[in-house]
Amino acid sequence: MASQCSITSTASTIPYEETSFLNQEFVDELEIVHQLYFGNSELNDSSPNDVYFSEESDDNFDDDNDDENIHLDCSNDENVNQQPEIEPIHNSTPSRPCDREYVLQENFKSNTCGCTRLFNGKPCSEAIEWEKVINYRLSCLEKSKEELDLLIKVQLFHHRKTPDSKSSGNVRQRPHQTYFFAGFAVCRTFFAFVHGLHRKTIDSIAKSLDTDFLVPRTHGNKGMVPHNAVTLEQTQAVKHFIVTYGSQYGLPLPGRLPNYRSEKNVLLPSDKTKADIYQLYCTAFDSDNERFSYRKISLSTFKRIWLEQCPNIMIMKPSTDLCLKCQKHVYKISHGGNLSEEEKEMLLSCYYEHVKNVKTQRDYYRNICEISKINFLQLNTKERGQPPCSVDTQLHYSFDYAQQVLYPHYSQQVGPIFFKTPRKCQCFGISCEAPGTQIFYLIDEKYACVGKGENSVTSMLHHHFQFHAYGEKRVSLSMDNCSGQNKNNTVIGYGLWRVMRGLHDEIEFSMMEAGHTKFSPDWHFGLWKVRWRHSDVESMDDIAKTVQESSRKGYNIPQLVDDPDKPVVFSDWSTYLRKIFKPVPALKKYHHFRMTSERPGVVFVRQYANDPEVEVNLLKRNCDVIGLPETIDILGLDPARQWYLYEEISPLCRNSEFACPLPNVARPCKKVKFEK
Structure with missing residues (x-):
């Protein structure tokens, strides 16, 4: 019994009225295209009695385990799809795109399967109608692997003799297979070609038929852990x-x-x-x-x-926050195709030296943070606000300004407020890495006359050591390289002033390389900004609440500068310290400044952490450090700003009592436009 697929063909469905007015040549081409995409031909079942074979004949039989019993006149039993021994056709002009499948078909048609014993000297590929062969092959190529396996197994099952079967009273030692196509007995090479497979794949399917019967093949490694798998x-x-x-x-x-x-x-x-x-x-x-x-x-x-x-x-x-030096070095190196080898080597050397310095400063920052954490665990009292210089230990603090925020602020902000300038609030953070907490100094816009410079930074540092420190005798402070706020003679002079007053035994200011100054305050600011985006704020108390709620374990601590219990007093530290200390020579090139009570008025400077210290005496003659600087008068908001907030921002607020109340001063004659 032969088993094969049938593909039904239909006549052309091009309407006559669509082609009656066209020339015959175009109609023929249209018919070719139609047949190419929609035409199918039927594999007519031919009677198996058309060709008779003897039971004892081995012309169309094949043993799975004996390749020498393949009854072909040639030995080209290799991959039918590849067929390396068949030379391509060079003198033919194909009428369709010469893709890989088309070349394989033409090569097999020209070189044939090679057998001559089944059809009286004719190969199988010439004895059977070629159009049926190609249509059947294309239908097999469209099937999935599982579908094609089952199709071939069904055909092999009806014409396969296994060792369990008997022939002429003898027990068969090896399986024996006969291949059929469209009712005709064919060779294995032709059978593999019409199914679009390799000959060895047909053998593998046949062996699977003996062991697994009519089920798709499964890979032998399926479900097994590879020997090189990661444990x-x-x-x-x-x-x-x-x-x-x-x-x-x-x-x-x-x-x-x-x-x-x-x-x-x-x-x-x-x-x-x-x-x-x-x-x-x-x-x-x-x-x-x-x-x-x-x-x-x-x-x-x-x-x-x-x-x-x-x-x-x-x-x-x-x-x-890209580093300017890094960007310049990268640009010069990437665009240095016309530079000499010496110039390229010099650029790479400068870039390497910069990266080395960055790593040195970063490692130093990590090291002092670890030392501070170890010392903090050994403290008997871990509460802030201890008297100055009362605990014999060393701790580390970091301080920096954050980007200002505008209030009133709502999580669902109305559109017009984006074109206005609401009331401003500055934020200054002093972080202690040992317990992981940070004090947030919240500065309202009415303190704008103080600015974000040296006086405001020094005043808040003084307030922090007075109300929020742990009483350490030795302190190390990290800050960025901003010369207008932190890295200036006023801040360095304040450190000398503290050790000379006995408020600390030793103070060290250290800075990381410019452009690589990410440190602990940025982490706390980030926590707060996450909370800020989802908060509704209309007053300074609401801002302080967002700071407190930004950390569940109390790592962020708000401090209003006008707090009634612990107010921040802004003083003119720059004028006061300028009378006592001289400026540091070449201040901007150094990254470390250390002062100790053993050498009052002397600062030890280093360019980088692994460089030797240089001693510089800054104390002027006949000067003392008695007393405190004069306080700065807070002028508040000017009338123009007050009326701007009331007229422009107040209509967009839910409650304008705190941020933009009705001014008690006269309205200015000229309108002023404020920038954010």
Whole structure:
């Protein structure tokens, strides 16, 4: 019994009225296109009695385990689809695109299957109608692997003799297969071609038929763990390495960038890629590979484990607060094709020196933070507001300004307020890395006459040591390189003034390299900004509430400058200290300033953490540090600003009593436009 597929064909369905007015040549071409896309031909079932074969004849039989019994006149039993031994047709002009399938069909038609014993000296490919062969082959190529397996198994099952069957009273030792197509006995090469498979694939399907019967084949490795699979122990080791690297080099910056809002994210510096970190993993593995019982993984596996096990550890995109020196070096190196080798080497040397200095300052910052944490755990009293210089320990603080906020502020902001300038609030943070807390100094716009310069920074530092410090004798302070706010003679002179007054035994100011100043205050500011976006604020008390609610465990602590219990007094420290101390020579090139009570009036400066200290005496003659500077008079908002808030902002507020009340001064004659 022969089993094969039938494909029904239909006549042309092109309407006569669509072709009656066209020329015959165009109609013929249209008919060809129609037949190409819609035409099918039927594989007519021919009677198996058309060709008779003897039961004992082996001309169309094949043993699965004996390739020498293949009854072909030639030995081209290789991949039918590839057929490397068949030369392509060069003298033919195909009427359709010469794709790979078309070339295979033409090559097989020209070179035939090679057998000559089944059809009286004619090969199978010439004895059977070629159009039926191609249509059947194309239908097989459209089937899925499982469908084609079942189709071939059904056909092989009806003409297969296995070792269980008997012939002439003898037990068969090997399976024996006869191949049929459209009712004709064919060779195995032709049978493989019409099904679009390799000869060895037909043998594999036949063996699967003997073992698994009429079910699709399954790969032998299905459900098995590969020998080179990553073990759980190895995955945990890679995860431990990534987590350790993140805790050591991660930047405290969650919530600051819009792309990283999650507070659990650990952001790595963008100077190293995952491939660079993988090289560090390989170095660590090679240095201690005797301790491990597993092999080293590849880069792709390292990235996959990172994504699966540590998705919260990410490499920060270098998109904000870019270092000017880094950008200049990168630009010159990338556009230095016409430079000489000496100039290129000099550029690379300068860039390497800059990166080295950045790493030195960052490592120094981490080191003093770790020392501060260890000392804090040994304190008997962990409450703020201790008397100055009362605890023999060393702690570390960091301070910086945040971007100002505008209030009234609503989570659902009305459109017109974006074109106005609401009331401003400055924020200055002093963070103590040991307990992980930060004091937020909230400064209303009425203190704008003080500004964001040296006097305001020094006044809030003085207030912090008076009301929020832990009474440490030695303190280290980190700040950024902004010369207008932090890195100036007033702040350095204030440190000398404190050690000379006995308020500290030793003070050190340290700064990281400009452009690489991400540190602890940025982390706290980021937490607050996440809360700020979803808050409704109409007064300074509401702003203080958002600071307090931004951290569930109380890491962010608000401090209003006009607090009735602990008010901040802004003083003219710059004028006062200028009378006592001389300016630091070449101030901007140094990153470390240390002063001690043993050498009053002397500051020890260093350019970088690994450089030797240089002693500089700043104390002027016949000067003392008795008394305090004069306070700065707070002028409040000028009349123009008060009337602007009342007339422009008040109609957009739900409650204008706090931010923009009715002024008690006369309206100015000329309108003033304010900038944000």
